[in-house]
Amino acid sequence: MGLMAASVCVAQQPGEGAGEVAAKSAWLTLTAGQKGEVMQFAEPYKDYLRHAKSAMLSEAELERLARGAGFAEYISAAQVKPGARLIIKNRGRAALFVVVGTDPIESGSRMVGSHEDSPHINLKSRPVIDAPGSMALLKTMPYGGIKRYQWANLPMALVGHIDTVDGRHIEVSIGFGAGEPVFVIADAAPHSDSQLRSRTYTTVFGGEEMNPVIGSIPGEKSTVAAEVMTALRARYKIHDEDLVSSELELVPATQPADVGIDGGLTGSWGQDDKLSAYTSVRALLDVKGTPKKTAMAYVTNFEETGSVNNTGAGSDFLDMAFTTLLDAQGKPATALGVRTAMRNAAVLSADCNDGVNPIFPGNSENSNSAVLGYGVTVKKYGAGFDPNSEFEARVLRVLDENHIAWQTQTPKVDVGGGGTIGGFLSRRNMEVLDIGIPLLSMHSTYEMSSKVDLWSYYRFMKAFYTME
Known part of the structure; x- marks a missing residue:
């Protein structure tokens, strides 16, 4: 000092x-x-x-x-x-x-x-995709200056709203309430990441790799992504196209707290x-x-x-x-x-x-x-x-x-x-x-x-x- x-x-x-x-x-x-x-x-x-x-x-x-x-x-x-x-x-x-x-x-x-x-992570207009490993992921775009690796392995909440063509304004908040699911970007395990170790500090994750898990259960005759979209349609009474006229973002599912034993700092x-x-x-x-x-x-x-x-x-x-x-x-x-x-x-x-x-x-x-x-x-x-x-x-x-x-x-x-x-x-x-x-x-x-x-x-x- x-x-x-x-x-x-x-x-x-x-x-x-x-x-x-x-x-x-x-x-x-x-x-x-x-x-x-x-x-x-x-x-x-x-x-x-x-x-x-x-x-x-x-x-x-x-x-x-x-x-x-x-x-x-x-x-x-x-x-x-x-x-x-x-x-x-x-x-x-x-x-x-x-x-x-x-x-x-x-x-x-x-x-x-x-x-x-x-700084946060936005969803793309058509965000839900199928991915290897029988997973559905969300396609995203970073907003503001972020270090992408910090957002991996982090519980995230989905907040924002959807405006539908029939005039409804639907508020969305998933991940902050007790018992609500969160969304997580999966990192590679140290047991199988040797081909990734040459990546530099700012490129640990590429822009098109910032995709959190949104689902993992397939249907009898449908993919995981199709099941996720079915659940979203039922939950919010929307059509797939309504996601185009939405403002949805992923933010950390953490809450403010004091930092340090003396409580002198606020973390959030x-x-x-x-x-x-x-x-x-x-x-x-x-x-x-x-x-x-x-x-x-x-x-x-x-x-x-x-x-x-x-x-x-x-x-x-x-x-x-x-x-x-x-x-x-x-x-x-x-x-x-x-x-x-x-x-x-x-x-x-x-x-x-x-x-x-x-x-x-x-x-x-x-x-x-x-x-x-x-x-x-x-x-x-x-x-x-x-x-x-x-x-x-x-x-x-x-x-x-x-x-x-x-x-x-x-x-x-x-x-x-x-x-x-x-x-x-x-x-x-x-x-x-x-x-x-x-x-x-x-x-x-x-x-x-x-x-x-x-x-x-x-x-x-x-x-x-x-x-x-």
Whole structure:
């Protein structure tokens, strides 16, 4: 940990001299009462993760939490008035959560953007096939950056929905309930895998080999795959073609849990980046009263594949939402007015980042890499991807004034990198700073985050929403 000291900034505590910072774990800055608060804050987060097994399920859970905090779906301009708490929805896969401020939106706003999709495995349109060994398998496509070998020998659940041509919307969830079957990609046994041992780290499994078992019992006059399709038709009252108009994905059939005997870490699939989606919305729900500037949590989809499609950050949904809000504030929204509102918006692009790995520390550059337990990450990419220094200084002041632990992250040159939705927002002339908190085993089937980082992240977002 000592090697990391140069990159870590813990905000000065009362009584410390101006400009002094302590390069130490954020855990060591907590009072006994704050440590209890940190531990308690992680419990509803874990509950959210138990529900948010896909982007759509995450969206539904965030909306449920927001409605419980007094938010309502936007349906008319009459709702847009100071103090209003609104949800502008985008097809159930993305949304803008809004607390309307006293100032006109054109004069500026405070927004935290994140994404709620996570790496997983999708089904192909015609997924069920017969395979050697009297098995039926599911044909799949990887979604997002995954290491394929991590998904073998892993109990997986099937979640999503099927939309039928006769107008039915059928929810699918198999593998999380007690006694429900799971789906597993079969690895080769060490007794018979000599011809596979020359495969490299990233090619242990080929893309067309990521096929889990879905059935093993043949019929008297039919194959295993035919029996599986018969069972699916009967269970969901569908035709084979209905699988073409479905969104079905395989995710780990595990649940969130504490990691370590001290309970300082949360382990779960999908924390990148459901963690940022949850904290951004939760912080907005906890904003008290009516802020001066309109505060918004923008939750998007498809970031793991480039923020594509009409629910990704690359779509025009945000432009439409800003136009809607400006138009409702008493005058017709013009193209210039919308562009001015975006130009005056202050934005945090929130997304988790890779933390220093205790087993592979050489993958990180030790003076500028984020460490679990050291607080919020301020990301510095270089090459024109960073905000102007004036805006960054304003944001750092929020961290310092609220005594929130923070650190920096720059990927090791020529080793790797990252990026998220911030680029799509800065193209709209918004002021954008990329932030996050570090994870271990990022993009794996079971990621780990620090509870003190989660709590610091939430406190930062809540303070940012009311930043002057």
